[in-house]
Amino acid sequence: MYILTYDIGSTAVKTCLFQVDHTITEVASSTAGYGLYEVEGGGMEQDPEEWWTAMAKTTSILMAADNVRGMGITASDIKGISFCSQMQGFVPVDKEGHALRRAMSYMDQRAGAELKEHLAFGPQIAGANIPRLLTCLKITGAVPSSVKDPVWKYKWMEKNEPELFSQMDKWLDVKEYLICRCTGEKVMTEDSAYAALLYDTKNKCWSKKLLQMFGVNEKHLPPIIKSTDKAGNLTEEAAQDLELLPGTPVFGGGGDASLIGLGAGCVDVGDTHIYSGTSGWVSTVVDHQMVDTSSMIAAIVGASDSSYNYFAEMETAGKTFEWVKDHLALDEIGVYLDQTDITRRTDLEKVYVSLYDYMTETVKDVPPGAGGVLFTPWLHGNRCPFEDPNATGMFFGITLSTGKTELIRAVLEGVCYHLRWMLECQDKKTKTSSVIRYVGGGALSPVGCQILADITGRTIEVVDHPQDAGAVGACACVAVGLSLFPELSSVAKAIPAKTTYTPNPSQSQKYEPYYKVFKQLHKSNKKNFAALSAVKGGSHDEK
Numbered sequence: 001m002y003i004l005t006y007d008i009g010s011t012a013v014k015t016c017l018f019q020v021d022h023t024i025t026e027v028a029s030s031t032a033g034y035g036l037y038e039v040e041g042g043g044m045e046q047d048p049e050e051w052w053t054a055m056a057k058t059t060s061i062l063m064a065a066d067n068v069r070g071m072g073i074t075a076s077d078i079k080g081i082s083f084c085s086q087m088q089g090f091v092p093v094d095k096e097g098h099a100l101r102r103a104m105s106y107m108d109q110r111a112g113a114e115l116k117e118h119l120a121f122g123p124q125i126a127g128a129n130i131p132r133l134l135t136c137l138k139i140t141g142a143v144p145s146s147v148k149d150p151v152w153k154y155k156w157m158e159k160n161e162p163e164l165f166s167q168m169d170k171w172l173d174v175k176e177y178l179i180c181r182c183t184g185e186k187v188m189t190e191d192s193a194y195a196a197l198l199y200d201t202k203n204k205c206w207s208k209k210l211l212q213m214f215g216v217n218e219k220h221l222p223p224i225i226k227s228t229d230k231a232g233n234l235t236e237e238a239a240q241d242l243e244l245l246p247g248t249p250v251f252g253g254g255g256d257a258s259l260i261g262l263g264a265g266c267v268d269v270g271d272t273h274i275y276s277g278t279s280g281w282v283s284t285v286v287d288h289q290m291v292d293t294s295s296m297i298a299a300i301v302g303a304s305d306s307s308y309n310y311f312a313e314m315e316t317a318g319k320t321f322e323w324v325k326d327h328l329a330l331d332e333i334g335v336y337l338d339q340t341d342i343t344r345r346t347d348l349e350k351v352y353v354s355l356y357d358y359m360t361e362t363v364k365d366v367p368p369g370a371g372g373v374l375f376t377p378w379l380h381g382n383r384c385p386f387e388d389p390n391a392t393g394m395f396f397g398i399t400l401s402t403g404k405t406e407l408i409r410a411v412l413e414g415v416c417y418h419l420r421w422m423l424e425c426q427d428k429k430t431k432t433s434s435v436i437r438y439v440g441g442g443a444l445s446p447v448g449c450q451i452l453a454d455i456t457g458r459t460i461e462v463v464d465h466p467q468d469a470g471a472v473g474a475c476a477c478v479a480v481g482l483s484l485f486p487e488l489s490s491v492a493k494a495i496p497a498k499t500t501y502t503p504n505p506s507q508s509q510k511y512e513p514y515y516k517v518f519k520q521l522h523k524s525n526k527k528n529f530a531a532l533s534a535v536k537g538g539s540h541d542e543k
Helices: 048-065 066-070 112-118 130-137 150-160 174-183 190-195 207-212 236-242 255-263 320-327 355-362 404-427 447-454 468-479 488-494 505-536
Strands: 001-006 013-020 022-035 037-039 043-048 078-085 091-093 170-172 230-233 248-253 271-276 280-287 296-299 308-314 374-375 395-396 435-439 458-464 495-502
Touching: 001 048, 001 468, 013 048, 013 468, 022 048, 022 468, 043 048, 048 066, 048 174, 048 236, 066 248, 078 174, 078 255, 078 320, 078 468, 091 174, 091 404, 112 435, 130 230, 174 230, 174 236, 174 248, 174 395, 190 296, 230 495, 255 280, 255 296, 255 308, 255 435, 255 447, 280 404, 280 495, 296 404, 320 355, 320 404, 320 447, 355 404, 355 447, 355 488, 374 404, 374 488, 374 505, 404 447, 404 505, 435 447, 435 468, 447 458, 447 495, 458 468, 468 488, 495 505
Parallel strands: 001 078, 078 248, 271 435, 435 458
Antiparallel strands: 001 013, 013 022, 037 043, 091 170, 230 248, 271 280, 280 308, 296 308, 374 395, 458 495
């Protein structure tokens, strides 16, 4: 049986075709990018029409691929469709399901005034009014204390775009908009509802008390379904756009924070996975809700009914490596006029599949500590273990002997230091696993995987196609919805580890003094971050 999934990331869609029997096997994939638009005042937006265009393009390319055609697979063989997507977006739609404005990304930071007005006032703990914090914790197990939380995007639109706001029929998240585009149905999966931080986790419904407290119109919120539920069937119009069959079942799927762990094979209580894509996180499966307001970590609702994901997030992980590629590794100012893409060179012993592959190989012989240089991977603020939208990236410790290889190595190490920091914060409340599944684009680099193992001191396991773990999770939702697997917890046996990296004790020891300094860099520079942001005109009030 064949299942089609769309992984809607921050900058691109990855469309994957899977064959499902007793295992989940990726048959083919296709990727297309779209814009991420920075707006004055801290805004980050995306055009929903670009998501749809990218979906149509990748579906057409995938179904025309030689191996797909060679296997005789056609649209009629696809028995289900689902999504994995970025979370905490805000897509207001009208009665016909048309987006009223460009989507506000999870990275959007414009709603500082709304957060302050409705939550960050009076006596506070961790940036939240104490009575309101306690109410939120009792009902949802978490608090919308980040300027990036979607309820504040809703309130921002209400205040700043009243005419458009008056036309709103429903508030949707990213994949929910695309489900609506596919089926005409406006729904929201449980994990997306939870990510809105207005979800009553005990009664599994929208919380009337929180809606009233924050001034949210219940009519704007869609019905809630499970990740494994069928949301609807592909309409004639959508089928024509995607070149698929009308009536193909479309399932709820889930957000990346829910499904990537599932696709990594982490389904049992105590299983920990680390993700490094555009953003990054550490997530551990737990059997009850918990929260650490001091470190901004909460046990969030996922795809499974029987467990939660204790989740710690950093805003930019793999994105920092993209930044260093574009602005440091490449000779972008044209000092050397004769350039050859390393992936096109034929005179080298090794064939490099990408510039990232080449970059990580280049720094593998740089000793731990990157020549005394530290990098803070906070290129768009940070959430955990501290919430600070003013925090920025920096290189610390540059000397006359520092070269590009040390700087690039420092970026890899900086992401791993931060992941370790979040891992240790989780250990304060629950026991994280000694063997960790590592997924996302970052897991494609053997050098990066070994650095992560050495810095964390944990055994790192990598699955096949780790960059597609979210798509595997979405496929699993369809497989359970079609009764190919009895439940989501049974999926793990179909997702074995492919490669294992064990920590080198002598290397791990060398990282320790650098890690200690790394953890002090935000505390030592918090006021400087705020002052610099004020100079640039984008400062956010300290909580």
